[in-house]
Amino acid sequence: MTFSASSPVSFVRTAVDTEIARFIERRRTQLLEIGSELAPAVDALEAMLSGGKRLRPAFCYWGWRGAGGDDVAEIHRAAASLEFLQACALIHDDVIDNSDTRRGLPAAHKRLADLHAAEGWRGAPEAFGRGAAILIGDLCLAWSEDLYQASGLELEALHAGRTPFDAMRTEVMAGQYLDMLEQVREGGDVEATLRVMHYKAAKYTVERPLHMGAALAGRFDDLAGVYTAYGLPLGVAFQLRDDVLGVFGDPEQTGKPAGDDLREGKRTLIVAETLERSGAAARARFLRHLGDPALDGDAVAWMRGVAEESGALAACERRIDDYVGKATAALESGLLDDAARSPLADLVVAATDRKY
Template sequence: MAATPLDRDDLRARVSAALRAHLHRRRGRLALVGPELGPVADALADFLDGGKRLRPAFAYWGYRAAGGHGSDALVRAVGALELVQACALIHDDVMDGSDTRRGKPAVHRHFEALHRAEKYTGSAERFGTAAAILLGDVCLIWADEMLDRSGMPADALERARPIWDEMRTEIMAGQYLDVLAQAQGGHSVDRAVRVVRYKAAKYTVERPLHLGAALAGAGPDLLDSLSRYGLPIGEAFQLRDDVLGVFGDPAETGKPAGDDLREGKRTLLLAYAAERATTAQHELLDRHLGDPDLADEGVDALRGVLVETGALARTEERITSLTQRALDALRAAPVDAEAAEALAELAAAATARRA
């Protein structure tokens, strides 16, 4: 069986090993502050012990697409993306009030439980929220350190830095757009697409590709080609995540079924439903969407609306169309056969049905 792009050169295992080594060094720094920081280091190590390492894989193959050859320094550089992702997920769970992540308690819930177990004074919820915000910030700082101290040449890091900085700005801007959409209410296809692009699509695929390619010295033409592939795949990836957030198996997603509905996420799936909903279906959406105590019966009712209005089918069609557009762009891109094959396989891995 041919190696997948995540397994070639044991990439996933190498990224995980690089992260563990980086966290071990940073743990020593926390220990100098005091033993009370031990649970913080433990929580982060546990949080990072999982995931598909998609973003490092896209960055790695962006580097290879630009003619670079893999190295331990490159693995450390692209591994820093996992810490950016950790920051985004930890903060996202706080903003959404999520209870779980990857089948485990969300970080803020973990620290709430610590507060109660240790019988601290004050609000356990506020303590958990504060600890998670701080841990997310630490992830962002340690991501910078992992990139800067990766061992990549100084000129390569100088080329990559503007992309790295732009990516982090886009993540935070996209997160705000998502929070704003939930606060404003209503359903807009255009708004949902913009949130998808800036909250997920760019930093999941396009910017990692650009980061890797820039480290290898890619010019603007290759970066443009990678965007034509990366943006559609990034959008398709998030749309697949949105579908799984409503219809997915909790054993696969690591979150209770219907949590996105309880959190009131204004996804493209919901915007499509609102466009074609009857008056009765609109009333169902208004009554149940964003109800944190929504029972399974309410989740099933909303799922019914998504199916009956054709929203699920339209979203699946868009995922298929976006993936095909990306693969067509990849075939036209000036990359060698191995990189093209790896990127095609990554596209399949990012958009696969798991429900």
Template sequence: MPATPLDRDDLRTRVSAALRAQLHRQRGRLALVGPELGPVADALADFLEGGKRLRPAFAYWGYRAAGGANSEAVVRAVGALELVQACALIHDDVMDGSDTRRGKPAVHKRFAALHADEGYGGSADGFGTAAAILLGDTCLIWADEMLDRSGMPADALERARPVWDEMRTEIMAGQYLDVLAQAQGGHSVDRAIRVVRYKAAKYTVERPLHLGAALAGAAPDLVETLSRYGLPLGEAFQLRDDVLGVFGDPAETGKPAGDDLREGKRTLLLAYAAERATPAQEELLDRYLGDPELGAEGVEALRGVLVETGALTRTEERIGSLTRRALDALNNAHVDAEAADALAELAGAATTRKA
């Protein structure tokens, strides 16, 4: 029977339940160390309550596409991806100096506030940063534990481990490329595409699909099909994120308007603008991009440049082109009908979202 939206809502619910069970066990371990770890457990529980669960969904349907049977063990295994994502987001907010995440204080800001409220000595910001780094690292450790103790057969885990390791290395490499791009300055379309690919595209869609396929023992031709679908879709996902980072509604995104502009993100959107900018528009880019105190006037000025140079239109066209390429790969391959239906719906969720 074809998958229904209710089935995929149910998958989100099951992944969330698996994460809560994992955190319940880990909370007990932290409590044995001391009551001071209570705020750590609370922060991670709050952080993990948010999120769209897209990465576990892609992994689950990669598994089902390869003939894997539904089970709570596989839900626990793919749910571990949410802990990897938590690590990436917590660290990303530190590196970008972001104040909020999903409409709440970023983890480093939460612990800086704890420092101030408790009257601790030293720097509140330094304490918050240190706590966030440690919490992100903890998420990465617990992700390994959640995968390894998911209940999947040993041979399935052995097949999945190389994909898991490759994915985590790519995430960190992509994060470094992003930081390096901001430090180097300038605008390059090729560089922006490479950052998109390694910072987000692979670990958002392609590698989760590969992980699920490996758990099920997929044949090489299916893995290749999943790449032809997953890589362009992952790039489209990140480009949508870039558009939302500039033009998104804060009520939907949970972040202040123009945050990516304040952080000086060297996105494809900005690279497209720089290619066609007039001298006056170049001056606006140089003046405002990366200004942490950028106000509403500066945000509007940069938005104007992105619209007037056609950068926004070009980015939207690329999102559409990449999404069509992904769906064509899916339609032209022999993929289980239920999985194909789910993956097609996920493509829409990844690229038309508002947050």
């Protein structure tokens, strides 16, 4: 996904990237004083934080502006703290899914396993990589808290922002657990998948960052309902677009091999729709392929064909359009500051208008 220099994401990203770089540089110094051996771990963490769409900081910032907050450095620092939370989630997610790549680069656990192998250390490189990645993810979680507290916002504002910030962290972990549970139970019908998306994506990606911005600006009670009406449908639409791209996406755009979600066996909504709409023979074959790490290009093409021919792809596109309509309608509220209305409308497009 690319954005123009004047887009509501790029505007926030420039400031957030600066805050992240400054924070990591300070913490790199601290870690290297503990031991120079920590340098590869910091490098892996920095590589993870160097990419990403910065959507959560953008929603936090525009949630603040929609509540009447000014464009000040303090809100950029508070918003940047969400990227460390996101890095924690992604690093751990890649360990859970055993994903080799993230944004076109080696996943953190893979990068550290390769270090182990190159140095010829004792034991299994994969075990070392997983353990080190879990610790780096934990470090990102701790640093998210540190950056939030050091943002420079008034203590009263930080206290108010804690309610959505704390809820966000609990909900994303709960959503991740529910997601894992659906995989091992081989469930993942449409309703169960939507519940996972509600907590792991919609609340975490859009609603809670908006709530956090409103709370930091002292207007949570006024705007929580508006931001929920906008954020939940948009968050589901965003995740659903990601899921569609996980099956049909161009590797040059997604940074992952074609059909990687199918190899990992992810019980996404497009998979749930495909299984519910397919005949018995196609469903059985689809399930045999789903989660096969050796899935080749022909099998991926066949599974894509089933998703298309069954009407699952079209159903997902209709859902995205419906959710986008609901999010857009919520912006008509007269409670929002005019400075944020247009950027929030642009964010609807940025989050969902990605082609495959």
